[in-house]
Amino acid sequence: MVWDAPEGRGSAAPGGCRADTGPVIGAAFGVILGSAQAGDEAAFARIFRDAQPALLRYLRVITPEAEDVAGDTWLQVAAGLAGFRGGEKGFRAWLFTIARHRAADAGRSRARRPAVPLADSGAAEHVVSPDSADLALEAVSARAVVALIAALPRDQAEIIMLRVVADLDVGEVARIVGKTPGAVRVAAHRGLRRLAGLTQRAGVTQ
Amino acid sequence: MSGRDALHGEMPGFAFPGRPHDEPLLDMILERRPVPPGAPPEMHDLARILAALTGPAEPGELAGEAAALRAFRRLASPAGARSAALRALRRWRSRRPARGRPRLATALIVAVVGLGGTATAYAGVLPAPVQEMAHVTLDAPAPHHRGQHPPAVRGARPDGRPRLRPASPRGPREGRAGGTAQAPGRVRVPRLGHGSPQRGHGAARCCAHDPSPNQNPPGRGRGDPGRSAPKAACCPDTAS
8 A cells, every 4th residue: 555645744843843752753764664665674673663652552542452453553564564655654644544444353353252251351451540640640651641531432532642642633634534624623622622621530730 | 503512613703601712722732732831721731641642652562562573574574575475376376276166167067068968969879868858959869769769749740740749758668558659648848938848849850860851940830730730650650
């Protein structure tokens, strides 16, 4: 699959206005990608380390089998990497699109399997809200925030994760989730307002 | 739709209760831009919360690296790609005949049975019932009943020779036993979808061993009562 990657905000970081140092390789991505496509294992490891935390956090919001789905996703990425064309933004859009499809596959497979007790399925971690003490810590853990976002309606949570964690713009997110850009924007705003309310109730204050 | 569900763009200028004009701030947070100092405190909290999502890897989040690298070695390296392509090729080659095999076998069977059966039928060496069927359906010679002509039944050909009803496999034995021609009700003729068996399909071909230039092509004159004639001398042994 060939992705025409719209390069804009993000890797090139125009203006340097980012509030944090997101998992972005930057200008070196093209070289690293080319090396990985030529079979350079270290280059592939670099891409993996850069994208895996964001991928796993996104998957923890949309599926209880995040680790397994992440493994399937990287398997497909490794198989299709030679045919990928695009920049870092395009790669992330490709990566998260694959992850979304694999999560949907896992959901269908899970639906066909007989039900297992929640305590044994590993899904408990997915549905439990974060502890207030965790959120009140000065350094809020990503895992606690992921659990908080997972309490939002599914579409809002996914769109927030794709916008923030995957660092994709509205158009890319709209293409991935199959909604219009306007619907994506509205869902993201509603999710953030609801998240603000959850945060206040959980006691996350400065 | 209530005011809370409406978009700001749908009702411009309307101050929604409990919802400030926060879209620009929310967009800034989504794009991870710094929130202005004068923004409401909940917006700062929101930005801080979301900033935690983009932090460095936490313990355990890179645990799948070894497996991913193994997959990469297997699938993405030139050697791995070559072996994967070979595996895919083998799968394709093993699937392809499996899909086409039943159709090919069916076509071969039909061809062999059709051609061989037709040739054998024209050679006239098939068993009597089968030869009879070929006689009716393929215009093959009628079966020889141990040197006898097939029994004739009602109907005649336009050239005055009788139309002959093919005998059933039991016909000659019954004829020997009874010493008379078969009763019409006992004669079995395969239906071909048109005409009546009582009219004697393929009757004009009964005497194919006695070719006549006046012989009608198969099927012509079938079912024409005006052309029927008494059972006659073509197969005299069956005429009553």
